[in-house]
Amino acid sequence: MKLIKKSHTEQTAEAPSAGRGADGKGVSLNRRAFLRNAGLTVGGVTLASQMVPGLVRKSEAATTVAVGDDVETKRTICGHCSVGCGIYAKVRDGVWVGQEPAFDHPFNLGAHCAKGAAVRDHGHGERRLKYPMKMVDGKWKRISWDQAIDEIGDKMMEIREASGPDSVYWLGSAKFNNEQAYLFRKMAALWGSNNVDHQARICHSTTVAGVANTWGYGAMTNSYNDMLNSKAILIIGGNPAEAHPVSMMFTLRAKEQGAKLLVIDPRFTRTAAHADQFVRLRPGSDIAVVYGMMWHIFENGWEDKEFLEQRVWGMDQVLEEVARWTPDEVERVSGVDRETCYNAAKLMADNRPGTFVWCMGGTQHTVGNNFTRAYCHFQLALGNMGKAGGGTNIFRGHDNVQGATDFGVLSDNLPGYYGLSEGAWRHWAAVWDLDYDEMAARFGQETYEERGGSGSKPMNTSGIPVSRWIDGVLEDREQIVQPDNLRAMVFWGHAPNSQVRGPEMKKAFEKLDLLVVVDPFPTVSAVMHDRKDNTYLLPATTQFETYGSVTASNRSIQWRDKVIEPLFDSRPDHVIIYKFAKKFGIADDLTKNIQVNGEEPLIEDIVREYNKGMWTIGYSGQSPERLKDHQKNWHTFNTTTLLAEGGPAHDEFYGLPWPCWGTPEFKHPGTANLYDTSLPVAKGGLNFRENFGTERDGDNLLAEGSYPVGAEIQDGHPRFSADLLKQLGWWDDLTDEEKVLAEGKPWHLDRSGGIIRVAIEHGCAPFGNAKARCVAWNFPDPVPIHREPLYTTRYDLVEKYPTYEDRRGFFRLPTRYASVQAKDYSNDYPLIHTSGRLVEYEGGGDETRSNPWLAELQQEMFAEIHPVDANNAGIRDGQDIWLEGPEGGRIRIKAMVTRRVEPGVVFTPFHFGGHFQGKDLRANYPEGSDPFVLGEACNTAFTYGYDSVTAMQETKCSLCRIQPA
Amino acid sequence: MAKMKFLCDAERCIECNGCVTACKNANEVPWGVNRRRVVTLNDGVPGEKSISVACMHCTDAPCAAVCPVDCFYTTADGVVLHDKDLCIGCGYCFYACPFGAPQYPSPQQRVFAVRGKMDKCTFCAGGPEEVGSKAEFDKYGANRLAEGKLPACAEMCATKALLAGDGDMLADIYRKRVMRRAGRPETWGWDKAYGAGV
Amino acid sequence: MKTRFLFAAIPLVALLFLLTGCYESRDVTMHDAGVYKGKTDPLVEMSADPAYQERLQERFLMVQTDR
Numbered sequence A: 001m002k003l004i005k006k007s008h009t010e011q012t013a014e015a016p017s018a019g020r021g022a023d024g025k026g027v028s029l030n031r032r033a034f035l036r037n038a039g040l041t042v043g044g045v046t047l048a049s050q051m052v053p054g055l056v057r058k059s060e061a062a063t064t065v066a067v068g069d070d071v072e073t074k075r076t077i078c079g080h081c082s083v084g085c086g087i088y089a090k091v092r093d094g095v096w097v098g099q100e101p102a103f104d105h106p107f108n109l110g111a112h113c114a115k116g117a118a119v120r121d122h123g124h125g126e127r128r129l130k131y132p133m134k135m136v137d138g139k140w141k142r143i144s145w146d147q148a149i150d151e152i153g154d155k156m157m158e159i160r161e162a163s164g165p166d167s168v169y170w171l172g173s174a175k176f177n178n179e180q181a182y183l184f185r186k187m188a189a190l191w192g193s194n195n196v197d198h199q200a201r202i203c204h205s206t207t208v209a210g211v212a213n214t215w216g217y218g219a220m221t222n223s224y225n226d227m228l229n230s231k232a233i234l235i236i237g238g239n240p241a242e243a244h245p246v247s248m249m250f251t252l253r254a255k256e257q258g259a260k261l262l263v264i265d266p267r268f269t270r271t272a273a274h275a276d277q278f279v280r281l282r283p284g285s286d287i288a289v290v291y292g293m294m295w296h297i298f299e300n301g302w303e304d305k306e307f308l309e310q311r312v313w314g315m316d317q318v319l320e321e322v323a324r325w326t327p328d329e330v331e332r333v334s335g336v337d338r339e340t341c342y343n344a345a346k347l348m349a350d351n352r353p354g355t356f357v358w359c360m361g362g363t364q365h366t367v368g369n370n371f372t373r374a375y376c377h378f379q380l381a382l383g384n385m386g387k388a389g390g391g392t393n394i395f396r397g398h399d400n401v402q403g404a405t406d407f408g409v410l411s412d413n414l415p416g417y418y419g420l421s422e423g424a425w426r427h428w429a430a431v432w433d434l435d436y437d438e439m440a441a442r443f444g445q446e447t448y449e450e451r452g453g454s455g456s457k458p459m460n461t462s463g464i465p466v467s468r469w470i471d472g473v474l475e476d477r478e479q480i481v482q483p484d485n486l487r488a489m490v491f492w493g494h495a496p497n498s499q500v501r502g503p504e505m506k507k508a509f510e511k512l513d514l515l516v517v518v519d520p521f522p523t524v525s526a527v528m529h530d531r532k533d534n535t536y537l538l539p540a541t542t543q544f545e546t547y548g549s550v551t552a553s554n555r556s557i558q559w560r561d562k563v564i565e566p567l568f569d570s571r572p573d574h575v576i577i578y579k580f581a582k583k584f585g586i587a588d589d590l591t592k593n594i595q596v597n598g599e600e601p602l603i604e605d606i607v608r609e610y611n612k613g614m615w616t617i618g619y620s621g622q623s624p625e626r627l628k629d630h631q632k633n634w635h636t637f638n639t640t641t642l643l644a645e646g647g648p649a650h651d652e653f654y655g656l657p658w659p660c661w662g663t664p665e666f667k668h669p670g671t672a673n674l675y676d677t678s679l680p681v682a683k684g685g686l687n688f689r690e691n692f693g694t695e696r697d698g699d700n701l702l703a704e705g706s707y708p709v710g711a712e713i714q715d716g717h718p719r720f721s722a723d724l725l726k727q728l729g730w731w732d733d734l735t736d737e738e739k740v741l742a743e744g745k746p747w748h749l750d751r752s753g754g755i756i757r758v759a760i761e762h763g764c765a766p767f768g769n770a771k772a773r774c775v776a777w778n779f780p781d782p783v784p785i786h787r788e789p790l791y792t793t794r795y796d797l798v799e800k801y802p803t804y805e806d807r808r809g810f811f812r813l814p815t816r817y818a819s820v821q822a823k824d825y826s827n828d829y830p831l832i833h834t835s836g837r838l839v840e841y842e843g844g845g846d847e848t849r850s851n852p853w854l855a856e857l858q859q860e861m862f863a864e865i866h867p868v869d870a871n872n873a874g875i876r877d878g879q880d881i882w883l884e885g886p887e888g889g890r891i892r893i894k895a896m897v898t899r900r901v902e903p904g905v906v907f908t909p910f911h912f913g914g915h916f917q918g919k920d921l922r923a924n925y926p927e928g929s930d931p932f933v934l935g936e937a938c939n940t941a942f943t944y945g946y947d948s949v950t951a952m953q954e955t956k957c958s959l960c961r962i963q964p965a
Numbered sequence B: 001m002a003k004m005k006f007l008c009d010a011e012r013c014i015e016c017n018g019c020v021t022a023c024k025n026a027n028e029v030p031w032g033v034n035r036r037r038v039v040t041l042n043d044g045v046p047g048e049k050s051i052s053v054a055c056m057h058c059t060d061a062p063c064a065a066v067c068p069v070d071c072f073y074t075t076a077d078g079v080v081l082h083d084k085d086l087c088i089g090c091g092y093c094f095y096a097c098p099f100g101a102p103q104y105p106s107p108q109q110r111v112f113a114v115r116g117k118m119d120k121c122t123f124c125a126g127g128p129e130e131v132g133s134k135a136e137f138d139k140y141g142a143n144r145l146a147e148g149k150l151p152a153c154a155e156m157c158a159t160k161a162l163l164a165g166d167g168d169m170l171a172d173i174y175r176k177r178v179m180r181r182a183g184r185p186e187t188w189g190w191d192k193a194y195g196a197g198v
Numbered sequence C: 001m002k003t004r005f006l007f008a009a010i011p012l013v014a015l016l017f018l019l020t021g022c023y024e025s026r027d028v029t030m031h032d033a034g035v036y037k038g039k040t041d042p043l044v045e046m047s048a049d050p051a052y053q054e055r056l057q058e059r060f061l062m063v064q065t066d067r
């Protein structure tokens, strides 16, 4: 070093006062800076356990440069959210040595968020559950797979004998690929129970129900890419900058092209930071705000009159309700003033087409189904549906929650949303080539009307939803519409800390006769209770250790390669499903049409089987061959339209987004934007579905004068069936073989696909052409209305906007509404408690908190508290606090004082687990399988409350109080 | 000859930390060492903006100027690198660096082969060892430039906010974006907080 | 009168004294780095090759442009 003085430069400008706003905003705290400091000790502990010697060994194993002839490239898809980002995985000698951005992938163009950029750590799996484990006298003991399946199977058969098949609960997962999801549902069916469900229940179930009951299908209508066509983007109850980061690439690019971004949320989120307009509302007051905007739209004549006339029924009844939401009432209920609401409405009216995005902030409410329908009505009023750049872009959560929902890992559905009617069961029995009566005999047969049952048999009644499993275990047996309580729970890829009512959940765990966890990680299910025996952990693989298809939020189906062989002693889910089936003696039925290699059912055969049954939503044209073609030709797809330009998939949409009508041979290109009449049905066009009849109260429910380009029926028409074909004189377009299967069938039960083919060849949508329906007469609130949450700070509004009456036999259980709301808790618990996501973690977080690259960035569970509330409670930034919910659940966490939330609202992230009411449970994990970062689950303090249609849990507005710890 | 630079478009950065974990992934950077960080201003209030920072590969690098053992060098592309065999881990470059880029792994962390020595962003260009060798990876991480690739952090950025490459080309892309935005503030509250047109 | 002046002067002097060192030089002092003493990096030579430069440029256009 030579300190030679080199030059004097005259500094001209004043030193920049970076970020110091006029009102002293520059001093605001940074979540990460705060956490990094706060987390030092935790990090230190973690660090020590990580460094010696695990990481050193690991890095030696993988420290080889990921280039060279001996490196293979696999194409896979990120497993952390529904955007479905493509990934190039570099593998040498079976070791995952590198990860390259997939620039040619049509969804992400190589981009990733923190989670996707860190997926290679799955190849290390340092903190994975490594072997089958069994709890013996409160200690974990390693056992073999055979022993595990034998013991669990025997115990289950014993429970089945004593209490019936409904006492075993099959809790599946959005982490399955499509084939595993389908096989899982089929296994539950063959076991003889509808007590099967997965996270979609607590994620977008209210969306699926609400949206499907409005216009036919309950899915995202357009795509992330299509947002490039939007002129306005409205995001309500969603924070894609953290939850779906790569979608922001499209949002921000659209914005650069002139689109306006409107964010409506109780929090000033990272997404809101990029908005043109941000509207802060009180949690749970979405109806007020959305109707408030509609009030201005109709007041000013901004609605799309032609669209409403041709394609919408029942808006007049909605308008009666909208009329009640005057600007004053909107402000009284939601806190949004007249001008703000007007500006928001005008922004959407002036900039069309506009898209409407919502996530969990809109779904997780006791009135979630009302919210989702009101959002739809808003889009219908502006005529934004069925257009590129418009639509309801409902961002799903997990990587395959769309697929797992489509494949009916649900207590109220069979694959393809066929429902649970006898017709539905007969359809699937035929697809499976099984005898219907034999299958029906495996179910319970009693109806329990005295307990609130509807009178239909268990096979035809919805099972207990995952949100209520606790009550299925704890509720008085005489109140449940099935023979006995739940006695065995199988948590197959599910984080219990994502569910509310922690203290009661602990009791439920302890009351179970059998607890089985099937997961790559032990999860909180393994540690939060004081069980001593009859508890098993079975290591499943991640999706990187197997292959198959996964459905992104936009309904595109993507094929994943297997990157590496299963790590440790883990098995892919479909292998474990097969093992159980074998033990129960149903393996031959399960795989009648599916080749089995050793114990592994062939994934491609599973696809071919469901292709033959999933006609309703068009999962029928996506053969494994077509899907693999798309996977190999990522680069040929246009990143705005998703249409392949040349190459083997020419003129097909990427991933054959469902509905991809008819058989694979029919070569339908998939449907990128739903209900878009500007395209012929054969090229991905569509109209609203006829799903609710052709007439209501003398009104015509069919579309009037609106039809897809090229349709031969140039008006609304009912759904197709053999009869309709005959009436139209199109019956003879069917081949002779098709006629055999089609005879007497409606379009969706015709297993030849012939009716669908003929309808589309005549330019018509097989499911009919109807109006969207704004009044869901089969729902508790036919027209969506506002109801106060069960636990509300605005008890003064309860009288005018009360919740529902208590119910019996709702998803087999008594369900409380009014009796909870009867008491005013807001004096003792004065703050609203709401929850949400962090970008580094996903879901219950076991997987991501076990990834050191992610865990390091977010080491502490915390609560965001406004300075006013913090000062009132005597809490300082960074301090340990107790947060307590009105049902008594309490969590000990760090305070993060910030203006991100408004006074009166406390926000907590929901990814933490492994602490329970102040107690660190690290010692309860099997050795070496504890995630790097543990923390209190916010849901421990969350409370009772379930949606009136789907039993979605309420996690977006509860109450709490805070005090220094 | 290219002049390698980073540019983080604050209008696009969403503080998702993709760049941070991409770096960890590509270079196997151990816990506690962060070659790249995302900094947020006005966190949680109107005007919130983030940028991602690492070593800026200064043309006249202050770290190199102060190094007592002269272990820094600059490649023809303008990438500032150093030799860990020579580095004594004194921390003087940490004083000098305006961005806090140099990092010092704790002595237990032997992952980077040499205890306690300075570690920093290499622009994914490895270090003074045989290109693509195990020794290079162990000490410095990946050498993507040699493979004809650009830094992992920029290549994986969620919104293409973070750009890395030749300074002129970066400026070109950035200018086009600014033009498309037509001076409209992209950050909510920016005009309110700082007056329109700022 | 005199004492009053004195009373005023003392704090002033004290203030001046206290403020010594509380200013920022507008002159930036920079120093030349010494001569690199470490091993040679083969990349330095590689990067002089125009083909290498071209490859990076192509990559840049593929990677960092909106498509």
Ligand code: SF4
Binding pocket: A078, A079, A080, A081, A082, A083, A084, A085, A108, A111, A112, A113, A114, A115, A116, A117, A244, A245, A246, A247
């Ligand atoms: S988590 Fe979602 S946005 Fe992030 S990389 Fe994975 S798929 Fe992409």
Ligand code: SF4
Binding pocket: B022, B023, B024, B026, B027, B035, B036, B054, B120, B121, B122, B123, B124, B125, B151, B152, B153, B154
């Ligand atoms: S250029 Fe490479 S080393 Fe530097 S921050 Fe980016 S990924 Fe890390």
Ligand code: SF4
Binding pocket: A112, A113, B008, B012, B013, B014, B015, B016, B017, B018, B019, B020, B038, B050, B051, B052, B156, B157, B158, B159, B160, B161, B162
């Ligand atoms: S990946 Fe891009 S958007 Fe995300 S924090 Fe880094 S620079 Fe910002």
